Amino acid sequence: MASSVLSLPSATPSASLSSYEINKGKLNLGNTSLCFNKEKTNPFIKTKSFGRISMVLTSNVSRFEGITMAPPDPILGVSEAFKADNHELKLNLGVGAYRTEELKPYVLNVVKKYLPIEGLAAFNKVTAELLFGADNPVIKKQRVATVQGLSGTGSLRLAAALIERYFPGAKVLISSPTWGNHKNIFNDAGVPWSEYRYYDPKTVGLDFEGMIADIKAASDGSFILLHGCAHNPTGIDPTPEQWGIIADVIQEKNHIPFFDIAYQGFASGSLDADAASVRMFVARGMEVIAAQSYSKNLGLYAERIGAINVVCSSPDAAGRVKSQLKRIARPMYSNPPVHGARIVANIVGDSALFKEWNAEMEMMAGRIKNVRHKLFDSLSSKDKSGKDWSFVLKQIGMFSFTGLNKVQCDNMTNKWHVYMTKDGRISLAGLSLAKCEYLADAIIDSYHNVS
């Protein structure tokens, strides 16, 4: 997205350029980019000549006049539209932020209790342990480079910058579809990317053969971006068996697996179970990149807390990689914010709080599972067409890919005041049991009566 925004020449490109030219005492009439003729008719330029010296008085036009208005963010913009809607039945299924049954934001009890503790080192330690398992040999052998990042986005960005610097020309393969910001991150970091098949609209499930074929076809040594669990936006995850085959292919092709783990604990309710895919790859001795976010699972969205982990084959490599990740962070924001890191370190580092967190995690994931069931039941009972709605149950995590197209999504919003992203994604986290029937009506209407 960002890469498609070109800097257009300003409305008065001649404004500053021609003043430059004039100050130099040169007037290049042949220079098409400077159009002296244009400058004559340009109402924004005032010139005065004092003999041989021409001076341009301060132009009244901004040097940024030619900048175009950027489009609103496709995901965050949905919430803005929702806010502007006054309809009483409106529903926000846009942003992936967890809501209670009362559709209120939720601050975890463990987070309320936290006491600040010292340092980022504690955070780096506990975050790696949480992802890989505290007794994982790679941690014991100090083969993991862990650097705190600005939630998932910031951690992905650090890794992308590392790839750009140390693997020039290497491509990242991202799933089709994937989280909308992935492309922006790699574009802005200057890393080329292409897509591997993932979502199969026919089955509303995984196109596994397509995925494997595309990963195989990529040049050796590519980076393969994988969602550790609860794929965003589809909610479709590979089975453990499929993960094994994906790992096989990645090893064959000397690719580097790059995990985005934004929902550890949120998919199944179990922090360990949701880390299984990453741990499988690591157990095979592979070098792995993994970006973590605590926005959803600890509800720390606004604190911007996450981490980038790089599992290397030696502690020496890990030390060097860590030093370079820090070096990338410094001209971006110097050091990461300490507040969120303290919260995480305290909760994960204290066994009582950690237990409490596990329980709250199960509760949040449980609510989403219940909502999925209610929605499935509502759809199945209300829809007489015989359409198979079981994908709602099979998908996992915060999101569901409904299979609705853009026009149908517009109908959801315009007619039913249901806010969602145009790719057909709904956030179950924003749905209450009470609203399932209403949503089912909306989906059925949009699916059957609009095309």
Added chain:
Amino acid sequence: MRPEFTSSSSSSSPTDRRLSALVRHLATSSPMMEFQTTVTFSPTSGFYGDSVFSHVVRAPEDPILGVTVAYNKDPSPVKLNLGVGAYRTEEGKPLVLNVVRKAEQMLVNDRSRVKEYLPIVGLADFNELSAKLIFGADSPAIRENRVTTVQCLSGTGSLRVGAEFLARHYHQRPIYIPQPTWGNHPKIFTLSGLSVKTYRYYDPATRGLNFQGLLEDLGSAPSGSIVLLHACAHNPTGVDPTLQQWEQIRRLMRSKALLPFFDSAYQGFASGSLDADAMSVRMFVADGGECFVAQSYAKNMGLNGERVGALSVVCKTADVASKVESQLKLVIRPMFSNPPIHGASIVATILKDRNMYNEWTIELKAMADRIISMRQKLFDALRARGTPGDWSHIIKQIGMFTFTGLNSKQVAFMTKEYHIYMTADGRISMAGLSSKTVPHLADAIHAAVSRMS
């Protein structure tokens, strides 16, 4: 013609394998590719061969951080850390402002507060109050909606977002930075994609401003170039232009359509007055022209670790400001999506409450006064010892740092013999001094200057 390459095997070096991988990227695909020898092991495997990161070298230690590392290793009881650019009390401890603690407690106690994502541009209150703080509450630019302010990660983050925007939208104009400047500045701008040039600033002969050189260099910069200006308390020299000099700089820059990019990291911390320390910025805004301003609350609110800052862009019209803001969002979203809430909430809480704001100005003035008194004490101590040289620059320079004028040999001597830790360029952080430790530093400087040159 398909280039020749060997398939991976344990006999080829990591470099060969990496080159092979690169070549395979570039070679056109052909059916022949499918008949390659199957790789028998993975270079990404921990059990065989080298890491894919073998070619990644260790990054050099940050030069300023390195000073603290060395200081920590020193067992001497009289050691002094004057490298750190962070405020310390008379007892040598970090300081959390009382008003900050109060604000934090209010936030924690407020059960209605949630941790939902901030908008991409950050906390609205914070942005509005930050703009008023630097531009003045009655600034016409604010009234006319010509200012866009986005919350960023302290000064560094604000500079980076502004620079990335300029690299994309400002026609490849170079940025001019003063000589010397904060070590991170050239890295921020280079990585943003701007080309970096310098202008003369510090005069070692006078230990003051090389004003003539500054005017000449800015005068010969191509029209429209960006110019980085330290709003007050220049880092690392502590040398600021006078108001009259600022006025000349302003006139010159406006006549050449040079775009000012202010780095304001010490508002209130330099002179003790928030308004006085903002004069340079306000001068440029008063003439109706455009500018960029990066603000940091790391020092003046002691919120170093929370990473609180703001980038403001003052534009000619409200329409342009609105478009610029929309484009700033496109820079921010793929960098960190939205900024962290905690520090900004503390700042907003303080700035919007009359009593807390007043309390803050008092605590801020106390910090600034302590540093000014350290300057005076050090100057007096050197005079009392009859240390050769003119040391008046110590009391003329302003802000956290003093450029002593000591050379690297003298600095090394002071570290070895007196356990004084400072950066090799002779910069000392006055914030790291106390009344008790000034005599020790004065002794060290005296010895260094007398025995070495």
